[in-house]
Amino acid sequence: MGLFGLVFVGKSFPVDASQVAQISQTNWVLDVTQSVTPAYTDLKEICLFLTSPASLDQSCALGLYVSCGGGDWQYRGCVTASRPSDVFPTAWPTGEDAVAGGARIGVSIEPRAELEHKEAARLGKKEEFAKRVALDLFRYLESFNQGGGHVAQISNDHLVVPANFLDRWFTKFQHKFRRDPDFLTRQTEKA
Structure with missing residues (x-):
């Protein structure tokens, strides 16, 4: 039995250790394109x-790490040892080169401090x-106070909004997110 195992969530099959090639003392690579039955893009x-x-x-x-098309490892x-398992999004890199070159998963033993630094950056995002x-959501609430066509009242310095305001905001948010999943990351904060 090896040091680690992999399971693609929702696909009900573990990756056999024999499918993962050890390329050095501390690095392993799984060629997902050749080793896994479904299309790698279906593995979320x-x-x-x-x-x-x-151990x-x-x-x-x-x-x-993941890599597509021979690109950089992401x-x-x-x-x-204290957190022996976790589930991660594959978030495969996209683009013409990525699709043409297939997909790989890399596993690497590294100093804990270095990976904790990478983890902090990932969580920061x-x-x-x-x-x-x-x-x-705050900007949506502001629109109630600015006469944006929503029914709202100001009472004792409190903004009173309709009871279904969260449902209405979430519906609006879903529509924007489905049209453009990156709309939040492109926005710049207002000064």
Whole structure:
């Protein structure tokens, strides 16, 4: 049994250790295009887990990376002896070169401190996204106060909005997000 295992979430099959090629003492690569039955673009999430958490040194972590078309490896997450499994989005790189060259998953043993730094950056992006969603909701609430066609009242310095305002905002948010999933990340904050 190897140090780790992989399972594609929702596809109900683990990746056999024999399918993952060890290319160095600390690096493994899975050629997803040749090893996995469904199209790699259908594989949205992957679980990385340690088969024996005690076998990984406390100062190390196992990093998960993806690459398409022979492009650069892109970090997706890590597991440690204290957090021996996690599920990560594959978020395959896109573009003509990516599709033509197939897809690979890389696993690497690295110093825990380095991967924790990468992990903080990854989580920071999620926090920034959450902040932008909250800002979108705030701007929607502001529209009630600015006579944007919504029914609202100001009472004792409080904005009173319709009871279904969250449902209305979320419906509007979904429509914008489906039209343009990157609209939040392109917005710039108002000064």
